[in-house]
Amino acid sequence: MNPSLCKRVLLGVLLFIFAAISSGAEFRITGLVEVVDGDSLKVQGFGIRLEGLDAPEREQECEAAGVLWPCGQEAREVLQQWTLNRQISCIGNTSDRSGRLLAECFVGKVSLNEQLVLHGLALAYREFSTEYVWEETRAREAERGIWQGRFIAPWDWRKGERLVTEVDEAQRLQDEQDAVSAFGAVAWAIQEQVRSNWNPRGGDFNGMSVSFTIRVDRDGNVTSVEMSRSSGNGRLDESAENAIFKASPLPIPTEARFYEYIKEFEFVFSPES
Numbered sequence: 001m002n003p004s005l006c007k008r009v010l011l012g013v014l015l016f017i018f019a020a021i022s023s024g025a026e027f028r029i030t031g032l033v034e035v036v037d038g039d040s041l042k043v044q045g046f047g048i049r050l051e052g053l054d055a056p057e058r059e060q061e062c063e064a065a066g067v068l069w070p071c072g073q074e075a076r077e078v079l080q081q082w083t084l085n086r087q088i089s090c091i092g093n094t095s096d097r098s099g100r101l102l103a104e105c106f107v108g109k110v111s112l113n114e115q116l117v118l119h120g121l122a123l124a125y126r127e128f129s130t131e132y133v134w135e136e137t138r139a140r141e142a143e144r145g146i147w148q149g150r151f152i153a154p155w156d157w158r159k160g161e162r163l164v165t166e167v168d169e170a171q172r173l174q175d176e177q178d179a180v181s182a183f184g185a186v187a188w189a190i191q192e193q194v195r196s197n198w199n200p201r202g203g204d205f206n207g208m209s210v211s212f213t214i215r216v217d218r219d220g221n222v223t224s225v226e227m228s229r230s231s232g233n234g235r236l237d238e239s240a241e242n243a244i245f246k247a248s249p250l251p252i253p254t255e256a257r258f259y260e261y262i263k264e265f266e267f268v269f270s271p272e273s
Contacts, residue, residue, distance in 0.1 A: 029043050035080045035083060037057065039053055052129035053124060056071040056151070068163075075121040079112065117132040176261050182262075193250060199243070208231040208236055
């Protein structure tokens with residue numbers, strides 16, 4: 001067939017499909033499949049999103065027995081194995097925001113949607129459907145696929161959340177220890193800076209102290225102060241809180257990797273310290 005004619009025929013088919021979906025009528029498409037990822041296909045050149053489930057993204061990794069494995073690639077490869085050189089049928093009546101048909105797809109009478117969730121290669125997409133919650137429960141109980149260990153839900157992975165590996169955890173612990181040490185080295189300077197901005201306005205505060213939870217930005221600017229333990233003297237509590245704000249920015253450690261661990265800290269103010 002002439003290539004330009006093929007293109008026109010394909011365009012006509014796609015326009016017909018779009019019209020059918022837009023009308024809300026149930027649409028069925030049959031043919032050989034091209035697997036895009038664990039929950040996306042192309043049949044006759046038309047994009048299809050398997051409805052009611054969400055599979056790991058192609059670059060996503062999961063963990064089993066402390067070892068990372070490419071769960072996103074695995075979902076795609078298994079789907080390829082199930083559909084290789086086989087006719088599939090997809091049925092749906094709506095589309096996603098990318099224009100793909102949202103559908104349940106079958107090889108013979110076997111639902112690919114059900115099997116992906118049942119084998120632990122996809123999650124029930126509860127935000128939009130509860131269709132495959134039973135299959136997900138069976139996969140979790142049997143510890144199949146991603147349920148062998150830890151994983152990030154695909155919808156959270158797309159937002160940037162990542163699985164903390166054992167190496168990452170070791171580095172995090174080291175950063176936390178270093179941050180605590182670095183903060184200890186400047187704690188005295190913070191105390192002195194707050195004290196130099198404190199105006200007692202008279203009163204006997206001997207033996208008293210007040211505690212605050214202080215939050216700072218990366219430059220040491222105080223963003224919030226919350227009293228966690230009162231001194232029992234309202235005048236001391238108020239004057240100490242004012243002194244903290246006046247002392248801003250505080251001389252916190254400046255190394256970027258420390259900020260996560262020092263952005264919020266407990267501060268005890270005592271006039272006699």
